Amino acid sequence: xxxxxxxxxxxxxxxxxxxxxxxxxxxxxxxxxxxxxxxxxxxxxxxxxxxxxxxxxxxxxxxxxxxxxxxxxxxxxxxxxxxxxxxxxxxxxxxxxxxxxxxxxxxxxxxxxxxxxxxxxxxxxxxxxxxxxxxxxxxxxxxxxxxxxxxxxxxxxxxxxxxxxxxxxxxxxxxxxxxxxxxxxxxxxxxxxxxxxxxxxxxxxxxxxxxxxxxxxxxxxxxxxxxxxxxxxxxxxxxxxxxxxxxxxxxxxxxxxxxxxxxxxxxxxxxxxxxxxxxxxxxxxxxxxxxxxxxxxxxxxxxxxxxxxxxxxxxxxxxxxxxxxxxxxxxxxxxxxxxxxxxxxxxxxxxxxxxxxxxxxxxxxxxxxxxxxxxxxxxxxxxxxxxxx
Numbered sequence: 001x002x003x004x005x006x007x008x009x010x011x012x013x014x015x016x017x018x019x020x021x022x023x024x025x026x027x028x029x030x031x032x033x034x035x036x037x038x039x040x041x042x043x044x045x046x047x048x049x050x051x052x053x054x055x056x057x058x059x060x061x062x063x064x065x066x067x068x069x070x071x072x073x074x075x076x077x078x079x080x081x082x083x084x085x086x087x088x089x090x091x092x093x094x095x096x097x098x099x100x101x102x103x104x105x106x107x108x109x110x111x112x113x114x115x116x117x118x119x120x121x122x123x124x125x126x127x128x129x130x131x132x133x134x135x136x137x138x139x140x141x142x143x144x145x146x147x148x149x150x151x152x153x154x155x156x157x158x159x160x161x162x163x164x165x166x167x168x169x170x171x172x173x174x175x176x177x178x179x180x181x182x183x184x185x186x187x188x189x190x191x192x193x194x195x196x197x198x199x200x201x202x203x204x205x206x207x208x209x210x211x212x213x214x215x216x217x218x219x220x221x222x223x224x225x226x227x228x229x230x231x232x233x234x235x236x237x238x239x240x241x242x243x244x245x246x247x248x249x250x251x252x253x254x255x256x257x258x259x260x261x262x263x264x265x266x267x268x269x270x271x272x273x274x275x276x277x278x279x280x281x282x283x284x285x286x287x288x289x290x291x292x293x294x295x296x297x298x299x300x301x302x303x304x305x306x307x308x309x310x311x312x313x314x315x316x317x318x319x320x321x322x323x324x325x326x327x328x329x330x331x332x333x334x335x336x337x338x339x340x341x342x343x344x345x346x347x348x349x350x351x352x353x354x355x356x357x358x359x360x361x362x363x364x365x366x367x368x369x370x371x372x373x374x375x376x377x378x379x380x381x382x383x384x385x386x387x388x389x
Contacts, residue, residue, distance in 0.1 A: 001026055003056040005048040006066040010041040019202060021048050023180060034202055035174045044068040044102055046201040050194035050234060051177050053077055054084065055184035057091040069098035076233035083230055087223035103237045112136050112171065113211035114196055117162060117268035119286055120213035123253035124244045126260050128211060135163055138199050139174040141192065154274045162266045173199050193226030197234035197241060204239040214245035220327045250289050250328060251335040258295030267301040278304035281318050288332050292339065310348035320355045329353045
């Protein structure tokens with residue numbers, strides 16, 4: 001049996017444009033939809049291929065697309081499969097066929113970048129500021145969990161303000177594609193690059209180039225859903241995806257972003273708050289990037305900067321053993337060592353990365369360990385209440 005993509009349709013609902021297609025696997029059928037403030041009527045099923053490719057590989061099912069797909073994209077999907085199946089052995093190369101192939105040709109259009117106001121996408125924006133004409137944000141990618149609607153709405157409002165201040169229109173897209181993709185893979189490790197490609201392909205009428213910000217540098221070749229190896233192969237004859245920023249560490253990115261006060265002070269790196277809470281792992285590590293760049297004192301994007309101290313950093317909760325977290329911490333450690341400044345922060349980061357504080361806790365009597373856990377939990381709950389307030 002195959003994974004079948006069929007019934008593409010476009011409708012206008014008030015001020016929004018909606019694009020849908022159906023995915024059928026055996027007797028199960030799921031509608032995938034996209035909604036945007038700009039027109040989504042591509043005249044082909046290019047956007048469906050990234051959505052179904054990795055789930056089909058996981059299920060070991062061929063893909064049948066009942067509609068037109070770019071000839072270049074079909075070829076690129078074969079390269080993507082070869083890369084992906086080499087990284088992840090549970091994914092198998094499958095056959096992809098389309099009812100029709102097409103050359104997705106059209107004239108020159110705008111240039112966009114996917115933008116969350118995080119450090120990576122802010123660096124891409126600043127580096128290509130004169131070329132980029134639009135920003136793209138996808139609701140349903142980053143604050144996907146139920147109950148996060150208020151956080152997402154605050155994030156979107158924040159991006160609208162940033163967009164207005166820098167004079168680059170914000171393209172807003174909502175989608176449910178993660179409802180399908182998350183059942184067959186992990187969003188960061190496997191699926192987010194394909195999700196971005198799907199949205200970008202829907203916007204091919206408006207753009208001839210779309211930037212995707214890098215998560216890692218070239219010297220950290222970790223398997224990941226978006227990489228310089230894979231992203232360009234989602235391109236068509238008229239739309240080029242550019243994986244940008246892999247030449248720069250996050251410390252360098254912070255230094256570049258700090259040259260634009262509006263973008264720097266609009267950073268949004270915290271999953272739980274606006275402004276950024278200043279207490280979570282992502283906030284603290286970003287503030288360290290900015291401190292190394294000499295820009296932390298000027299940055300107004302965080303509720304507190306007092307947490308950039310050795311005691312707090314050494315006790316910071318991180319996911320021990322996570323290679324992506326380790327890569328980011330190693331960047332900060334190496335950068336601090338190169339400057340020769342703040343040896344106390346180097347020691348604190350190494351202690352945090354090695355779980356020294358948690359190992360000490362495990363050696364304490366149970367009542368004492370529980371006391372410390374309650375204190376830490378109370379601190380985080382208080383931070384959450386302060387952010388929501």
